Amino acid sequence: MRVAVNIGLIGDRSESVPAHLAIPLALRDAATELRMAVGFEWIQTDTVTGGRIAKFDGIWCVPGSPYRSMDGALHAIRHARESLVPFLGTCAGFQHAVIEFARNVLGWTDAEHAETSPHAARAVISPLECGLLETVGVVRLSPVTRIAAAYACAESAEEYLCRYGLNPEFRASLMQGPLRVAATDVTGDVRAVELDGHPFFVATLFQPERAALKNLPVPLAVAFVRACASRA
Numbered sequence: 001m002r003v004a005v006n007i008g009l010i011g012d013r014s015e016s017v018p019a020h021l022a023i024p025l026a027l028r029d030a031a032t033e034l035r036m037a038v039g040f041e042w043i044q045t046d047t048v049t050g051g052r053i054a055k056f057d058g059i060w061c062v063p064g065s066p067y068r069s070m071d072g073a074l075h076a077i078r079h080a081r082e083s084l085v086p087f088l089g090t091c092a093g094f095q096h097a098v099i100e101f102a103r104n105v106l107g108w109t110d111a112e113h114a115e116t117s118p119h120a121a122r123a124v125i126s127p128l129e130c131g132l133l134e135t136v137g138v139v140r141l142s143p144v145t146r147i148a149a150a151y152a153c154a155e156s157a158e159e160y161l162c163r164y165g166l167n168p169e170f171r172a173s174l175m176q177g178p179l180r181v182a183a184t185d186v187t188g189d190v191r192a193v194e195l196d197g198h199p200f201f202v203a204t205l206f207q208p209e210r211a212a213l214k215n216l217p218v219p220l221a222v223a224f225v226r227a228c229a230s231r232a
Helices: 018-034 070-082 092-104 146-151 168-174 208-214 219-231
Strands: 004-010 037-043 058-061 087-090 123-141 155-166 179-185 190-195 201-204
Touching (some): 004 219, 018 219, 058 092, 058 219, 070 087, 087 092, 087 219, 092 168, 092 201, 123 146, 146 179, 146 190, 146 219, 155 168, 155 190, 201 219, 208 219
Parallel strands (some): 004 058, 058 087, 087 201
Antiparallel strands (some): 123 155, 123 179, 190 201
């Protein structure tokens, strides 16, 4: 039986961003593996409204920061979190998922992204000590997480294109509740998070979708689409 799933891709699409070219391929491959019809629509961050995103079975907040509208991206993430809509955030999606949680769950209204607010006192997303630009790195997947179940292994080599990540100064405070570490790099720095008590809420600093550009499987995309289908 073919199940129609409709996914909202939140981000400012550009042909120059490899991940934006990879995501449709990753969704196509997931649809083939799961034997279901998967549709998607790009939603620019400055056009996000409650009405536009309410129709989607899943929300994928995609790479490409700074977004045209941080507020638009945060609105979409909050909708996914509060409405229990399956959510996947990659790269910038990870960064903004952390900011949304800090602002709207922890009440840190001054939580910011150092890329757009470099002098913020509470920059929960800050410059990485070493920028991860067109880099492949090993990530260690935390046991009993959705991401580990998706990959069915303990670690994976993943591609990055980012300069900003979780500010270690705020890690303990951010992770003492339902938001938890789902993957780290070999030094222990956070590379993915998940939200407990939600059907599927996963965000990665790396860009797993880029494997599709090499005709390789994207297990996390498959797990995300499967979660969307369970809601459709």
